[in-house]
Amino acid sequence: MRKTALSLMLVFGLFGVGSAEMMHKEKTLYQRLGGYDAISAVVKDLAVRLVTDRQLGVYFKGLSNDSKNKLIAHLTNFVCSATGGPCIYTGRDMKTAHEGLGISDSDWNRFVELTKETLNKFKVPPKEQQEFLQAVAPLKGVIVEKK
Numbered sequence: 001m002r003k004t005a006l007s008l009m010l011v012f013g014l015f016g017v018g019s020a021e022m023m024h025k026e027k028t029l030y031q032r033l034g035g036y037d038a039i040s041a042v043v044k045d046l047a048v049r050l051v052t053d054r055q056l057g058v059y060f061k062g063l064s065n066d067s068k069n070k071l072i073a074h075l076t077n078f079v080c081s082a083t084g085g086p087c088i089y090t091g092r093d094m095k096t097a098h099e100g101l102g103i104s105d106s107d108w109n110r111f112v113e114l115t116k117e118t119l120n121k122f123k124v125p126p127k128e129q130q131e132f133l134q135a136v137a138p139l140k141g142v143i144v145e146k147k
């Protein structure tokens, strides 16, 4: 028995199992953003900016309060899930949700600007801001329909 324990310790030691690197795995972006409540607050702030924006507000004009609330709830769960959180996103896929809206390159840039304004307001550090925008960037090809 003691022999087995000794061999196990030797093997783990040799292969670095349990090394400091493995024990202190970096937290998910979800955790570093402050978890669900923080993400919910960020999404709500961004939603107000989007809906009241001179350029982007038009996309949300015909939505009832209930539809806006559903959109906020879906966006919160989407971000939670995309940043490594425990949420399950049950909304439509990004192509289906945006197809036909005619979102342009310039709209996308405005969206990024507004997102940065929100992240700055919540004092999200530059590293996490960059990671967040990197996570969103691949969606551009699916959401943007015109130059």
Ligand code: HEM
Binding pocket: 056, 059, 060, 070, 071, 074, 075, 078, 090, 091, 092, 093, 097, 098, 101, 103, 107, 108, 111, 136, 139, 143
């Ligand atoms: C210029 C940028 C964008 C505009 C103008 C925009 C606009 C919209 C609009 C108008 C809807 C509601 C569509 C409907 O109810 O038929 C919607 C839904 C949604 N959008 Fe966006 N969007 C943009 C970018 C994004 C990005 C980058 C994300 C993800 C990070 C996103 C995530 C969502 C989600 C999760 C929904 C809800 C889908 C559902 O309810 O099933 N959107 N968007």
